[in-house]
Every structure is written in structure tokens, then in C-alpha cells.
Amino acid sequence: MKHIISACFFLFSLSVFAQKVTVTVDKTVTLKDFFKQIENQTDFKFAFTGQIDSSQKYFTKKNTYNNIEVKDLINELNKSSLVQFSIVGNNIFVKHKTTKGNKKTNKLTGQVLDESREPVIGANVFIKETSTGATTDKNGMYSLELDNGNYTVQISYVGLRNKEKQITISDDTRINFNMDEDSHELDMVVVTSSKAVDVRNTQMSVNKLSMAEIKRLPTAMGEPDPLKSLLTLPGVTNAGEASSGFNVRGGAADQNLILLDGAPVYGDSHMFGFFSIFNADVVSGLELYKGGIPSKFGGRVSSVLDVSQQTGDLNDYKVNGGIGLISSRLLVQGPLKKDVGSFIIAGRASYA
Structure with a gap:
């Protein structure tokens, strides 16, 4: 009985190995596709570890095997594929191939x-x-x-x-x-300016400051000073710590012409130079000419400072005043005759 069982097992093994298949493999065939071709034609089953990815392509050559026995197919594939096949009974095991040395x-x-x-x-x-x-x-x-x-x-x-x-x-x-050149054409960009340009004005080296701009600047003890505001302009420096004068482009303080509504001003400071004579409540703005001075000003070596005053309100009477740390001020304005003439009176007194 024992010999009969051995003979039957031997005949079964021969029949398994004798199974013939027709298979096509190339670089585009995955292991999963290859498994299906074999399992659909034979009784063999495939087994592999997690290190093998059945969705990957492990075949390096294109071959078509017609009516070939499974064991012969495995021997051929072991020569050209990137994995190792081995037959054990009715199973085909797959593992990574180890190369020589x-x-x-x-x-x-x-x-x-x-x-x-x-x-x-x-x-x-x-x-x-x-x-x-x-x-x-x-x-x-x-x-x-x-x-x-x-x-x-x-x-x-x-x-x-x-x-x-x-x-x-x-x-x-x-x-x-x-590698090929990768060129990207950029969209056209148009840069425009919203600032109006007065092409009729050829005057150079002129700085203009309005009273609103002057009041926005940092001030000493909260008192805005038109003359001190000039120090924020390019080319203008302080004439000294105890002086309200200023130097323009290296010139001396006495080389500047100061005008108040067109009238020359010879003394421009109070309290030993701590305050300028200009009351900020009645000044509307100023212009500083640092070069190319118009002939109407008569000319000066360094600069001309033209200070403009406000005009009184033609419609309503107004009173403004203020008490500061070092001075107090008062301004009264209104119409002499509505829409015809007006007046403006302003005063400032320091505590010194």
C-alpha cells in the first residue's frame, strides 16, 4: 500500500510539472498580470512576501513562450527577470534576486x-x-x-x-x-502714475510745504514752527542749537532771504532763537527756493524763503485759541462785509 501511495504522488508531481502554458512578457507586464496568465492556464498558485510589489514591472525583455512547460518557463524567466521564481509542489514562490558576489x-x-x-x-x-x-x-x-x-x-x-x-x-x-529650453512669455505690464505732472513749470530746486503738512511733523513741546519744519527738507541744516536760522547747501544763515507775503523779514526769531516770529495759526504755507531763484526776488547766495499768510473768513466769524506748555495764542477772523472783505487778527505770547 505504501509503494502505491508513493507511485501516485510521483505521477501527480509529473503531471503538475508537465502542464504547458503560453505566456507573453515584456517591460510593461506587471507581476500581477503574469500571475493571472499562469493561474488561468494551470493549477499553480503564486506566493510572495511583502517586499515584492505585484503591481511593479520586473521583466526586462520581451518574450513570447508558446506551449512551454511551467518548469522550463520558470528557468527562462529566472535568467532575464529581476525576481527569482522557485517551484515547490503546486506553488510558485517569488523573491528578490541576489546577484553574483x-x-x-x-x-x-x-x-x-x-x-x-x-x-x-x-x-x-x-x-x-x-x-x-x-x-x-x-x-x-x-x-x-x-x-x-x-x-x-x-x-x-x-x-x-x-x-x-x-x-x-x-x-x-x-x-x-x-533638456529643452523652457520659455514663458510674460503678460505685458503697463505702469502708470496718478500724480499730475505740470510740464509748464520749469522751476527747479523748489520745495513747498503747506501748513497742514507742517502740523503733521514732530514739534518741540507741541508748538508747530514753520522755520523748524525746513530742517526736514534735503540740503537744509540747523544754523545752531540756540538759533532759529537755517543753512542751505552749506551757505551761511545770513545768505538767505526771508519774505512774508513779499515783504523782507530781517529778524526771524524770538526768545534767543527758540521760537520763529511766524505764528503757525496764520501761515498758510511756504516755498523754499534753493537754486535757480526767480529774478522777482532779487536773488540771494543760498536761498529765498517765501512765507504766505492766510486771509480772513469772508462768511463767518471765528475765534481760535490755545494754551501750550511754553506759550498761548489767540486768533480772531471774520468778514468786514460778507463776500467782500475780511479781517484776521492773531497773537501769541510766551511765558518767558
């Missing part, structure tokens, strides 16, 4: 060139599956170490179109890449 990695080398066949220096060579990469040297050469398998190589460089290629590594491999 226990070689685990292969060298991927090559050169990156542009359209003119010049080497691309500093191009990024990136392997998507392993998240590793390299940078090309001065000759456009790169070098990477990879295990056997299928990989996606991505090449990128500023100004050149990105390149991507699917490769299969089973031995030391050299692959060159040619």
Missing part, C-alpha cells in the same frame, strides 16, 4: 545636456521611488547607486523644461538626458 546596488551614471549639446551644470537628478538624488558636476555628469528594480528619474533645472523617464535597473547603467 552578493551585489546589492548598481551604479546609474550619465550626462545631462541642453539643446546646444552643452553640459548642464547643477541640474537636479531625482529618483522618485527612493527620494534620493544627485547634482550634475561641471561636465554635466551625475552618479547614483540603486538596487535592482524599476524607477522614475526626474531631471530639473531653472530655465529648462523638466524631464521624466521610467528606467529599469538590473546592472550598472548609463543614461544621458537632453
Whole structure:
């Protein structure tokens, strides 16, 4: 009885190995597709560990095997595929192939060139599956170490179109890449200015300040001073710590002409130069000519300062006043005759 069972098992094994199949494999066939071809034609089942990804492509050559026994097919595939097949009973086991001398990695080398066949220096060579990469040297050469398998190589460089290629590594491999110029045409941009330009005015080196601008500037003890505001303009410096005078472009303080509504002013300060004589409540604005002074002012070596005063209100009577840390002030204005004439009276007194 024992001999009969052994004979039956031997005959069963022969019948399993004698099963013939017709199979086509190439670089586009995944392990899963290959398993289906075999399992649909035979009783064999495939087994593999988690290290094998059945959705990947492990075949390196295109071959069609017609009416071939399974064991012969396995022997042929073991010569050209990136995995190792082995038959145990009715099962086919799949594992990663170990190369001669226990070689685990292969060298991927090559050169990156542009359209003119010049080497691309500093191009990024990136392997998507392993998240590793390299940078090309001065000759456009790169070098990477990879295990056997299928990989996606991505090449990128500023100004050149990105390149991507699917490769299969089973031995030391050299692959060159040619990159094309990547040009992007920008939309036209029109830059305009909203500031009105008075092309009729040829006057140069003139600075204008309104009283509203002067009051926005930092002041000493809260008292706005038209003369002190000039120090914020380019080319204007203080004549001294205890003086309200000013120097323009290196000139002396007495080389400046100061006008109040066209009338010359010879003493421009109070309290030893701590205050200027101009009451900020009645000043409407000022103009400082630092060069090219018009002939109507008579000329000065350094500059001409033209201070303009306000006019009284033609419609309503108004009273303004204020008490500061070092001075007090009062302003009264109104119409003499409505819409015809007006008056304005202002005074300022210091506590010194």
C-alpha cells in the first residue's frame, strides 16, 4: 500500500510539472498580470512576501513562450527577470534576486545636456521611488547607486523644461538626458502714475510745504514752527542749537532771504532763537527756493524763503485759541462785509 501511495504522488508531481502554458512578457507586464496568465492556464498558485510589489514591472525583455512547460518557463524567466521564481509542489514562490558576489546596488551614471549639446551644470537628478538624488558636476555628469528594480528619474533645472523617464535597473547603467529650453512669455505690464505732472513749470530746486503738512511733523513741546519744519527738507541744516536760522547747501544763515507775503523779514526769531516770529495759526504755507531763484526776488547766495499768510473768513466769524506748555495764542477772523472783505487778527505770547 505504501509503494502505491508513493507511485501516485510521483505521477501527480509529473503531471503538475508537465502542464504547458503560453505566456507573453515584456517591460510593461506587471507581476500581477503574469500571475493571472499562469493561474488561468494551470493549477499553480503564486506566493510572495511583502517586499515584492505585484503591481511593479520586473521583466526586462520581451518574450513570447508558446506551449512551454511551467518548469522550463520558470528557468527562462529566472535568467532575464529581476525576481527569482522557485517551484515547490503546486506553488510558485517569488523573491528578490541576489546577484553574483552578493551585489546589492548598481551604479546609474550619465550626462545631462541642453539643446546646444552643452553640459548642464547643477541640474537636479531625482529618483522618485527612493527620494534620493544627485547634482550634475561641471561636465554635466551625475552618479547614483540603486538596487535592482524599476524607477522614475526626474531631471530639473531653472530655465529648462523638466524631464521624466521610467528606467529599469538590473546592472550598472548609463543614461544621458537632453533638456529643452523652457520659455514663458510674460503678460505685458503697463505702469502708470496718478500724480499730475505740470510740464509748464520749469522751476527747479523748489520745495513747498503747506501748513497742514507742517502740523503733521514732530514739534518741540507741541508748538508747530514753520522755520523748524525746513530742517526736514534735503540740503537744509540747523544754523545752531540756540538759533532759529537755517543753512542751505552749506551757505551761511545770513545768505538767505526771508519774505512774508513779499515783504523782507530781517529778524526771524524770538526768545534767543527758540521760537520763529511766524505764528503757525496764520501761515498758510511756504516755498523754499534753493537754486535757480526767480529774478522777482532779487536773488540771494543760498536761498529765498517765501512765507504766505492766510486771509480772513469772508462768511463767518471765528475765534481760535490755545494754551501750550511754553506759550498761548489767540486768533480772531471774520468778514468786514460778507463776500467782500475780511479781517484776521492773531497773537501769541510766551511765558518767558
